[in-house]
Amino acid sequence: MTATDYLKSGRQTIRLELEAVQELLNHLDQNFSQACELMFNCKGRVIVTGMGKSGHIGNKIAATLASTGTPAFFVHPGEASHGDLGMFTGDDVVLALSNSGETAEVVTILPLIKRMGAPLISMTANAGSTLARSADISLHIPVDREACPLGLAPTSSTTAQLVLGDALAIALLEARGFSSEDFAFSHPGGSLGRRLLLKVDDIMHTGDQIPLVQVDTPVREALLEVTRKHLGMTAVTDTEGSLLGIFTDGDLRRTLDQGVDLATTRIKDVMTAGGTSVRPGILAAEALSLMQERKINALLVVDEQNRPVGALNMHDMLKAGVI
Structure with a gap:
């Protein structure tokens, strides 16, 4: 590939991911508002779970939620099946990510989540999947095409997941009236924390x-x-x-x-x-x-x-x- 080819490929990837985000914006509906209400009124923690690339995105979403006023943490679904389900309680809200909605490790723990009474929010591109049908609220990610030319590597779908996670976190931040001083208390090691807390x-x-x-x-x-x-x-x-x-x-x-x-x-x-x-x-x-x-x-x-x-x-x- 020439330098021009690399540039062309990079621009095409960005264009496709922009299209995925735009499509997500067009499809945002009342399910988003209901998910925010559920998380806002959560008496426990928001537990985020996902496998593979969705898991990496879920980990970041949990970190963003936690640092903006919504107590949250990430649990690997494979580990959940081997003891980490003990971290879940009926007072928690579970946010499960899976592009296909059929990821085996995630699907396996769904009956147990439902049994303990924890509300389930799904984030998936497949509205008819097992995950979406099991969820109390389903957030649909309308991604028809990955930026990967093979259609295999999660690219557009994970970008859309990340954007939707940020949208949830910021909507909750605003609903809580979360301030820069509140932010500083969860970031005491950062420059903002020092500026807002140090006397x-x-x-x-x-x-x-x-x-x-x-x-x-x-x-x-x-x-x-x-x-x-x-x-x-x-x-x-x-x-x-x-x-x-x-x-x-x-x-x-x-x-x-x-x-x-x-x-x-x-x-x-x-x-x-x-x-x-x-x-x-x-x-x-x-x-x-x-x-x-x-x-x-x-x-x-x-x-x-x-x-x-x-x-x-x-x-x-x-x-x-x-x-």
């Missing part, structure tokens, strides 16, 4: 790690504190510990440009009065947004009495994965 309290330096000097401290001593604490700044407080200002690397450069005597000049004369600070409990992502807006590299966290209780910088944000 400044989780990453700020506290106690002796906070760079602190009092208002009458000589600039030279303040520089030593900046160096020791490695945050590129120090808080400046009064004798009661309340924040009066901040002294940063930028303040130091301006001080040196003015030819100030570092040994005799007090920090109060060269600090940035007030400074930028936040309260404990705010999201780290909010703190990052503030730092970017103010074009600063470090931030102080203060309590209700305006006393520093924490400090953090851009490096801390980067290390925590907020950036």
Whole structure:
């Protein structure tokens, strides 16, 4: 095959799979709504099962459901016949995938699913199959032609299964009012989870790690504190510990440009009065947004009495994965 032949074949495959998805869209009916209602009102879990390529798609559908607010897991139908049916209960809803609707491993467990009283939703291209006839609700996938030129490898059919599974998951997400914060709770290891769950309290330096000097401290001593604490700044407080200002690397450069005597000049004369600070409990992502807006590299966290209780910088944000 030439490069042109490969391109032609790839485009034909995509075209056929697009047609399968379009046909699925045209055939979506009340059975879809009923399946959503059944899954929405499920008191147990949605158990997805399927064999071969349908099983791979079913595994992904279960994962998508679980991460978008519908508790779900995948059970291999072959393993179900050898003990894993013990995972099923009458409170569950079973979603079974089979393009032919006659897959032996799936058909074998259908009577047992029905016996325990778990509602069954089928997803099949054969509306007259054993699986479709056994189901309480049958979702028909109208795929007449696989993209595979031999008509053997599941291609268009598995694409349609995947799309229909996503449609179920998103419809249920919207019905539950599932929010980005809810999503973050099931994805704490992802960047979205970190942005929506991590607070400044989780990453700020506290106690002796906070760079602190009092208002009458000589600039030279303040520089030593900046160096020791490695945050590129120090808080400046009064004798009661309340924040009066901040002294940063930028303040130091301006001080040196003015030819100030570092040994005799007090920090109060060269600090940035007030400074930028936040309260404990705010999201780290909010703190990052503030730092970017103010074009600063470090931030102080203060309590209700305006006393520093924490400090953090851009490096801390980067290390925590907020950036």
